[in-house]
Amino acid sequence: MSIEVRVPTLGESVTEATVATWFKKPGDAVAVDEMLCELETDKVTVEVPSPAAGVMGEIVAAEGETVGVDALLAMIGEGEGAAPAPAAAEAAPAAADPAGDAGQAVDVMVPSLGESVSEATVSSWFKQVGDTVAQDEMLCELETDKVSVEVPAPAAGVLAEILAPEGTTVDATAKLAVLSAGGAVVAAPAAAPAAAAAPAAAGKDVEDAPSAKKAMAEAGLNPADVQGTGRDGRVMKHDVAAALAAPKAAAPAPAPAAPRAAGDASREERVKMTRLRQTIARRLKDSQNTAAMLTTYNEVDMTETMALRKEYKDLFEKKHGVRLGFMSFFTKACCHALKEVPEVNAEIDGTDIVYKNYVNMGIAAGTPTGLVVPVINDADSMSFAQIEKAIAEKGRRARDGKLSMEEMQGGTFTISNGGVYGSLMSSPILNPPQSGILGMHKIQDRPMAINGQVVIRPMMYLALSYDHRIVDGKGAVTFLVRVKEALEDPRRLLMDL
Structure with a gap:
C-alpha cells in the first residue's frame, strides 16, 4: 500500500507554492516526519514532512513546479524495498512502537500571542521528533509581526510529532506538536534517521x-x-x-574577462522580510498616510546637563546600582513639557481628542531584528533612578527578543535617540496613534555666540515630529522650547519650572 504526500496548508490567502528542493529521491528510506521537500510561497518557506515511515516512491511534482494546496507531491511505499539504508528503515517502526507505551499524548498549542495578534510563523524548532524533553524546556520559537514567542513543553516526555514545521504560518489556536508524556520512550531510535540524513550536523x-x-x-x-x-x-x-x-570580499577581485550581465545572481541576494520588518514598514507608511505630520527643530546646549551628570554619575551608580545616562534627563524634560502642552500627549479617536493625564514613555530601541518601542508606564511619576533602571531593563529585553506584547503597548509619547548611531539631524516618524515623537541626535562641539563671545559648546539638534491635526505650530514650538530650557538648566526640573 502506498501513502500519498500532499501539499500542506500554506496559510491564509496563499493558494500555491513552488517546489524548491527535494531532500529525498526514489528508493531512499524515510522516517516518519523526516523532511522530504521544501516549498516556497510568496510569504514563507514550508518544509513537507513524511506522513509515514517507508521508502520514497514516485516524485510527482519535480523541483521548480508550481503546485496548489493539497496537490499530490509524491508517494511513500511501505516496507524496505530498495531502501539504501536498512538501518534507518528499521529504526522508523522501532520509534513508532514504543510511542504507544509512552503514556498520555499531550498537545503543544500556540500560546497567547497578545492583543490583536491572530497568527504567527514558526521560525525555529529546537527539538526534533524523538527527542526527550523536560517540562518547560523550549521546543520552538514563533515570530509574530511584533515579538518573538518561545513555546515551552507543557509536560516532560518525548516529542512524538511536529505538526507545524519551520516556516509554517499558524493561527492563535493551532496545534504545533504532540508530546508523548512520561519518560518511557527511548528517544535514540527515532532520532537515528534524522542523524543519518544529516551527517554534516554531527557534533552540533x-x-x-x-x-x-x-x-x-x-x-x-x-x-x-x-x-x-x-x-x-x-x-x-x-x-x-x-x-x-x-x-x-577578502581576496583581490581579478579583472573580469567580460562584462557581467545586469541580472547576475551572484551579485545580489534576495531575503524574505521578517514579519517584524513587514509590520514596521506597514505601520510607518500608514503613519505617513494618516497623520498630517510636520517636524519642528531646535537645538540645546548640553553644557549644564553634562556637567551635572559628570558630577553625580559615580555617586548615582553607587547608590542606585545603575548608570546615569542622558535618557533620564530627556524623559524628565519631556514629561515636564507635556504637562504644559497636553495635546502632544493626546491622540485622535474618530472625532474625539483623548487627553492623557499620565505619560507612558516609549523609548525606541534598535535590535538585530528591527526597531521596537518598549513603553515605560507612568514615567511622569518616576525618579531618575527608576527611569534609568526601566530603560536598562527594557533595552536588554529588547536586544534579547524577550519583550512581551504588553511591554510595547499603551505608549502616549516616544523618544528616539538617533545620536547613538551618529545622526546629526533627522525627522522621526510618528508612532501611531501617538501625536508626538522627539528625535535626539549626536552631541557635537560647535562655535556659539554667548554674550557677544564665540565659545565652543556641546550642542544637540532636537526634532519634534507631530500630528498637525491635533497639535498647532505654537504648541509644538512651545514643547521644544520647554525641553530645551529644562536641559540647559536642569535645576528647573527640580523646581517644576
Whole structure:
C-alpha cells in the first residue's frame, strides 16, 4: 500500500507554492516526519514532512513546479524495498512502537500571542521528533509581526510529532506538536534517521536548516566553517550565502574577462522580510498616510546637563546600582513639557481628542531584528533612578527578543535617540496613534555666540515630529522650547519650572 504526500496548508490567502528542493529521491528510506521537500510561497518557506515511515516512491511534482494546496507531491511505499539504508528503515517502526507505551499524548498549542495578534510563523524548532524533553524546556520559537514567542513543553516526555514545521504560518489556536508524556520512550531510535540524513550536523547540538545543508553540500562548504545566526547557532540559508561571499570580499577581485550581465545572481541576494520588518514598514507608511505630520527643530546646549551628570554619575551608580545616562534627563524634560502642552500627549479617536493625564514613555530601541518601542508606564511619576533602571531593563529585553506584547503597548509619547548611531539631524516618524515623537541626535562641539563671545559648546539638534491635526505650530514650538530650557538648566526640573 502506498501513502500519498500532499501539499500542506500554506496559510491564509496563499493558494500555491513552488517546489524548491527535494531532500529525498526514489528508493531512499524515510522516517516518519523526516523532511522530504521544501516549498516556497510568496510569504514563507514550508518544509513537507513524511506522513509515514517507508521508502520514497514516485516524485510527482519535480523541483521548480508550481503546485496548489493539497496537490499530490509524491508517494511513500511501505516496507524496505530498495531502501539504501536498512538501518534507518528499521529504526522508523522501532520509534513508532514504543510511542504507544509512552503514556498520555499531550498537545503543544500556540500560546497567547497578545492583543490583536491572530497568527504567527514558526521560525525555529529546537527539538526534533524523538527527542526527550523536560517540562518547560523550549521546543520552538514563533515570530509574530511584533515579538518573538518561545513555546515551552507543557509536560516532560518525548516529542512524538511536529505538526507545524519551520516556516509554517499558524493561527492563535493551532496545534504545533504532540508530546508523548512520561519518560518511557527511548528517544535514540527515532532520532537515528534524522542523524543519518544529516551527517554534516554531527557534533552540533542543533540541526541546521535543510535549505542551508543543501546549499553547503552544493558549494562544498564544511559546516564548521559557516557561522550560524539562527537560534542557538543554527545555520540558515543566508548564512551559507554570507560564508560564500566572505572570501570573495577578502581576496583581490581579478579583472573580469567580460562584462557581467545586469541580472547576475551572484551579485545580489534576495531575503524574505521578517514579519517584524513587514509590520514596521506597514505601520510607518500608514503613519505617513494618516497623520498630517510636520517636524519642528531646535537645538540645546548640553553644557549644564553634562556637567551635572559628570558630577553625580559615580555617586548615582553607587547608590542606585545603575548608570546615569542622558535618557533620564530627556524623559524628565519631556514629561515636564507635556504637562504644559497636553495635546502632544493626546491622540485622535474618530472625532474625539483623548487627553492623557499620565505619560507612558516609549523609548525606541534598535535590535538585530528591527526597531521596537518598549513603553515605560507612568514615567511622569518616576525618579531618575527608576527611569534609568526601566530603560536598562527594557533595552536588554529588547536586544534579547524577550519583550512581551504588553511591554510595547499603551505608549502616549516616544523618544528616539538617533545620536547613538551618529545622526546629526533627522525627522522621526510618528508612532501611531501617538501625536508626538522627539528625535535626539549626536552631541557635537560647535562655535556659539554667548554674550557677544564665540565659545565652543556641546550642542544637540532636537526634532519634534507631530500630528498637525491635533497639535498647532505654537504648541509644538512651545514643547521644544520647554525641553530645551529644562536641559540647559536642569535645576528647573527640580523646581517644576
